Amino acid sequence: xxxxxxINIIRFxxxxxxxxxxxxxxxxxxxxxxxxxxxxxxxxxxxxxRASFIGLGFLLGLSIDFFSDTLAIxxxxxxxxxxxxxxxxxxxxxxxxxxxxxxxxxxxxxxxxTFLALLIVVHHLVYFSxxxxxxxxxLLITKKVLSVGLSSLILCMLFGSLFSVNKE
Amino acid sequence: MQQIINFIIRYxxxxxxxxxxxxxxxxTIQSHSxxxxxxxxxxxxxxxxxxxxxxxxxxxxxxxxxxEKLLLENQxxxxxxxxxxxxxxxxxxxxxxxxxxxxxxxIRNSYANQRNYVTxxxxxxxxxxxxxxxxxxxxxxxIIENTSNKFATVQSILNENSNINAKIKxxxxxxxxxxxxxxxxxxQLIDIPKLVPLTVGDTIVTGAMSSIFPxxxxxxxxxxxxxxxxxxxxxxxxYLFNDMTNLKxxxxxxxxxxxEILELESATTTNE
Numbered sequence: 362x363x364x365x366x367x368i369n370i371i372r373f374x375x376x377x378x379x380x381x382x383x384x385x386x387x388x389x390x391x392x393x394x395x396x397x398x399x400x401x402x403x404x405x406x407x408x409x410x411r412a413s414f415i416g417l418g419f420l421l422g423l424s425i426d427f428f429s430d431t432l433a434i435x436x437x438x439x440x441x442x443x444x445x446x447x448x449x450x451x452x453x454x455x456x457x458x459x460x461x462x463x464x465x466x467x468x469x470x471x472x473x474x475t476f477l478a479l480l481i482v483v484h485h486l487v488y489f490s491x492x493x494x495x496x497x498x499x500l501l502i503t504k505k506v507l508s509v510g511l512s513s514l515i516l517c518m519l520f521g522s523l524f525s526v527n528k529e
Numbered sequence: 530m531q532q533i534i535n536f537i538i539r540y541x542x543x544x545x546x547x548x549x550x551x552x553x554x555x556x557t558i559q560s561h562s563x564x565x566x567x568x569x570x571x572x573x574x575x576x577x578x579x580x581x582x583x584x585x586x587x588x589x590x591x592x593x594x595x596x597e598k599l600l601l602e603n604q605x606x607x608x609x610x611x612x613x614x615x616x617x618x619x620x621x622x623x624x625x626x627x628x629x630x631x632x633x634x635x636i637r638n639s640y641a642n643q644r645n646y647v648t649x650x651x652x653x654x655x656x657x658x659x660x661x662x663x664x665x666x667x668x669x670x671x672i673i674e675n676t677s678n679k680f681a682t683v684q685s686i687l688n689e690n691s692n693i694n695a696k697i698k699x700x701x702x703x704x705x706x707x708x709x710x711x712x713x714x715x716x717q718l719i720d721i722p723k724l725v726p727l728t729v730g731d732t733i734v735t736g737a738m739s740s741i742f743p744x745x746x747x748x749x750x751x752x753x754x755x756x757x758x759x760x761x762x763x764x765x766x767x768y769l770f771n772d773m774t775n776l777k778x779x780x781x782x783x784x785x786x787x788x789e790i791l792e793l794e795s796a797t798t799t800n801e
Contacts, residue, residue: 378579381579382579382583385639386638388640388641388774391641391712391713392641392713393641394641411542412541412542412545415542415545415546415549416545416549419549419553422553423553427570427571427573427575427576428571428576428579428580429571429639429642430570430571430639430644430646430648430682431560431642431644432556432557432559432560432570433552433553433554433555433556433557433560434553434557434560436549436552436553436556437550437553437554437557440546440549440550440553441546441550444542444543444546491554491557492642492643493643494557494561
């Protein structure tokens with residue numbers, strides 16, 4: 362229990378720092394900044410206590426917002442995926458994710474991929490809708506969600522396989 | 530009563546979500562209007578120091594090019610100084626100066642969002658206040674938005690809320706400089722009347738109507754121009770002199786007469 366707390370705190374700090382110091386400055390092709398901090402919500406263990414998870418999502422988004430001067434856009438997006446994560450998990454992994462013994466690493470690669478992709482799509486959809494804030498620019502929103510989403514997905518997959526916990 | 534409590538307990542996660550979402554949406558909507566949040570911005574102590582630390586490391590990577598840039602600027606200024614007629618340099622009175630300049634360095638830059646802010650390593654301690662102008666050796670950069678003790682955030686001209694008075698060089702036709710959020714090296718100059726003769730390549734500089742910037746700070750050149758929807762004003766695409774993706778040394782301009790001008794203007798409007 363204690364070690365899991367510790368790991369999550371370190372993960373939180375490192376992901377925020379990596380996001381704001383490296384990936385927010387990437388500006389790939391001019392404007393693509395992948396968002397890797399979503400991995401925190403992807404990795405976070407399944408718990409009965411959803412309220413604390415939602416709170417954590419809020420905090421994570423808020424700390425990214427402080428650094429990027431985009432106050433509360435990241436927060437709203439991260440909060441939303443923290444809230445809908447159980448629904449997405451039920452959709453991807455079926456009913457058996459609610460069992461105590463469920464571990465992310467015991468699932469198939471395809472399931473992990475779908476889970477991550479759905480998290481990223483929901484997150485980016487909320488993020489860019491709020492950033493652009495006009496339905497007249499629906500095409501621009503779609504374009505951004507697709508381009509940034511794809512780069513986030515690739516980088517999250519890479520990080521996911523780099524820091525996987527299979528060795529235990 | 531019992532039912533209300535049951536309802537709250539059953540939907541507590543949903544209610545928590547809605548509550549937190551409302552907070553973040555309130556902040557978002559607020560940020561779409563003119564001002565950035567006063568307390569939560571990257572000029573605060575923690576974020577400022579982290580960015581400052583990271584900048585102190587990455588600083589070393591482009592020292593050569595930065596030095597060259599500074600040398601070129603020095604050369605240009607020296608040129609001006611030498612060719613100036615040496616009238617009465619002894620009697621220069623600093624109380625006649627209308628602007629004072631503070632130099633600073635960019636510790637965080639952004640240009641890929643809709644509302645971009647730049648963080649610099651000078652703050653209240655160095656006399657920086659809200660609404661001072663920020664320029665580089667190439668041209669205009671933005672306006673100070675928030676300050677902390679050691680840091681400040683700058684609302685970049687690449688910000689959809691940015692609105693700066695600008696004119697075509699050597700004329701007195703004023704317009705407003707805005708950004709359509711599309712490309713980071715092109716901004717738009719609007720409200721220039723149709724009868725003004727324009728040529729692609731004309732230089733755009735800051736206008737005298739602004740109490741923030743001195744007149745004739747370079748901005749960019751005309752890339753292309755069209756009439757806007759009303760068919761009586763131009764909408765001009767301005768290609769910036771500044772490379773907004775590569776900012777390091779900046780100058781913050783403090784207009785000494787600004788407070789007096791503002792007081793006078795507000796006194797005039799209340800009298801009307």
